[in-house]
Amino acid sequence: MSQVVLDNVTKVYPGGFLAVDRMNLRAEDGELLVLLGPSGCGKSTLLRMIAGLEDITDGDLWLGGKIANHLAPRDRDVAMVFQNGALYPHRTVRGNLSFPLEIAKADPQMVRDRVVELSKALHIDETLDRRPGTLSGGQRQRVAMGRAIVRQPSLFLMDEPLSNLDAGMRTELRMEISSLVRALGVTTIYVTHDQIEALTLADRIAIMNRGVLQDIGTPAQVYNDPATAFTAAFLSSQQLNLLAATVRTPQNQFIMLDFGTHQITMPWTDPRAYAVSQHTGSQIIVGIRPDALAPMPEGMEGPMFMGRVRTLEYHGHEWLAYVECGIPAVAVPEPPDPRFRAANGGANGSKTRSMMRRLFNSDIEAD
Ligand code: ATP
Numbered sequence: 001m002s003q004v005v006l007d008n009v010t011k012v013y014p015g016g017f018l019a020v021d022r023m024n025l026r027a028e029d030g031e032l033l034v035l036l037g038p039s040g041c042g043k044s045t046l047l048r049m050i051a052g053l054e055d056i057t058d059g060d061l062w063l064g065g066k067i068a069n070h071l072a073p074r075d076r077d078v079a080m081v082f083q084n085g086a087l088y089p090h091r092t093v094r095g096n097l098s099f100p101l102e103i104a105k106a107d108p109q110m111v112r113d114r115v116v117e118l119s120k121a122l123h124i125d126e127t128l129d130r131r132p133g134t135l136s137g138g139q140r141q142r143v144a145m146g147r148a149i150v151r152q153p154s155l156f157l158m159d160e161p162l163s164n165l166d167a168g169m170r171t172e173l174r175m176e177i178s179s180l181v182r183a184l185g186v187t188t189i190y191v192t193h194d195q196i197e198a199l200t201l202a203d204r205i206a207i208m209n210r211g212v213l214q215d216i217g218t219p220a221q222v223y224n225d226p227a228t229a230f231t232a233a234f235l236s237s238q239q240l241n242l243l244a245a246t247v248r249t250p251q252n253q254f255i256m257l258d259f260g261t262h263q264i265t266m267p268w269t270d271p272r273a274y275a276v277s278q279h280t281g282s283q284i285i286v287g288i289r290p291d292a293l294a295p296m297p298e299g300m301e302g303p304m305f306m307g308r309v310r311t312l313e314y315h316g317h318e319w320l321a322y323v324e325c326g327i328p329a330v331a332v333p334e335p336p337d338p339r340f341r342a343a344n345g346g347a348n349g350s351k352t353r354s355m356m357r358r359l360f361n362s363d364i365e366a367d
Pocket residue numbers: 013014015017019037038039040041042043044045046193
């Protein structure tokens with residue numbers, strides 16, 4: 001039983017800085033919960049309070065059904081993996097892996113067997129007699145992971161364990177963490193500021209900003225139905241279009257989102273229609289991901305924004321076009337129409353008119 005419950009947990013650092021503000025959070029037994037948020041939002045502080053490395057200013061922490069605010073770190077049955085690996089430099093890999101078991105006075109033969117077995121699972125069996133200083137970053141993080149896993153704690157706490165690695169190694173280790181943690185069935189709280197890491201690893205994601213919980217849910221829930229504009233923007237790998245619109249419901253026949261220069265209708269059959277209609281007469285913020293928009297060939301009918309290409313941006317796997325259409329520039333994937341490029345590279349930049357079909361998909365359906 002290794003459930004973690006935070007009940008109104010607050011952290012104020014000496015000097016008065018409020019780093020975590022009345023956080024309510026629950027990680028279920030065996031769950032991989034990812035804490036996601038920008039740098040400085042309080043993720044590490046929260047993790048360190050759970051580990052017992054930082055005092056809790058207010059509120060309660062429950063570990064495995066017992067209040068743990070004042071429990072010493074060594075009595076929490078928690079293993080933590082840090083960004084930099086934090087290995088014992090004078091011990092070999094074998095020595096680092098076996099240390100937690102030696103401390104626990106485990107049977108020496110069992111320790112030897114367990115270390116060999118684990119080093120094979122983590123693909124570091126050929127480094128067992130080397131010191132950490134001679135290892136690559138990826139190998140060091142594997143040893144750090146192994147040292148956390150070796151004595152099978154009730155709870156893993158991982159603080160950006162992949163952030164010092166290159167992109168290829170991050171992907172490889174991310175997959176291994178996912179399968180290892182799930183195979184062991186140990187509750188894990190994993191901190192990152194990388195939305196892809198969060199979306200790919202998590203059972204559930206808790207999103208924080210400025211010490212406050214913004215949203216919590218499965219990756220699909222927080223991605224497709226974000227509770228706040230912050231969550232929507234933070235989870236979008238592309239620049240999110242956040243547009244102000246006034247809600248109108250003419251004769252109650254349909255809902256109209258009035259962007260000023262553009263109006264878009266939304267049928268009552270849309271699952272969000274009722275919630276949106278509650279704001280009739282007021283302004284709301286509509287979030288549209290660029291990939292929910294598509295360029296529309298000239299002559300096609302349908303709801304659209306019409307505008308001029310202001311600039312094109314290369315993103316490696318795709319281009320984004322920023323289109324000036326009377327509202328803040330809208331980002332869309334690069335249209336195949338070569339006139340878009342001509343407009344961007346041309347002498348006066350924005351002469352070509354372009355049309356875009358609005359394909360709200362899961363955002364707001366207006367057709
Ligand atoms: P990062 O991803 O950059 O590590 P984080 O989300 O983990 O950021 P924390 O390290 O928890 O954020 O820090 C949260 C806030 O608390 C930051 O503004 C930080 O400057 C502040 N802070 C952290 N430790 C202390 C301390 N010992 N004394 C005062 N303020 C601190």
